[in-house]
Amino acid sequence: MVNTRLLVKGQTLPLFIVVNNTVYSYIQAHLVTIPQEKLADTLQYINELNNLKYAVNPQGNVVLTFSVPAADDKFEPGLIFALVDQVKAHLEENYATLMDKIWAKK
DSSP states (O other): OEEEEEEETTEEEEEEEEOOSSSEEEEEEEEEEOOGGGHHHHHHHHHHTTTSEEEEOTTOEEEEEEEEEOOGGGOOHHHHHHHHHHHHHHHHHHHHHHHHHHHOOO
């Protein structure tokens, strides 16, 4: 597992790249922890974004995960870098709106 950071809209987000002995590796960015009272209002927007894989874990953390299928002998580090670039571009476009929805006052 590689643990690094991704700078998006002035925020430093934890980014994990997990490669193991299964057919799936994955890239996961941890975006924010949603206060319980904001969860229902935010889930609708997260579902709109789910052309990628967003999830809220039991602790309220919003995570974005990309799966990367690869056989042991076909792993391509360049593909990981390209996908991290896509994650960053997606977050540059959508992160501010997500934060607005979470922190907006009713």
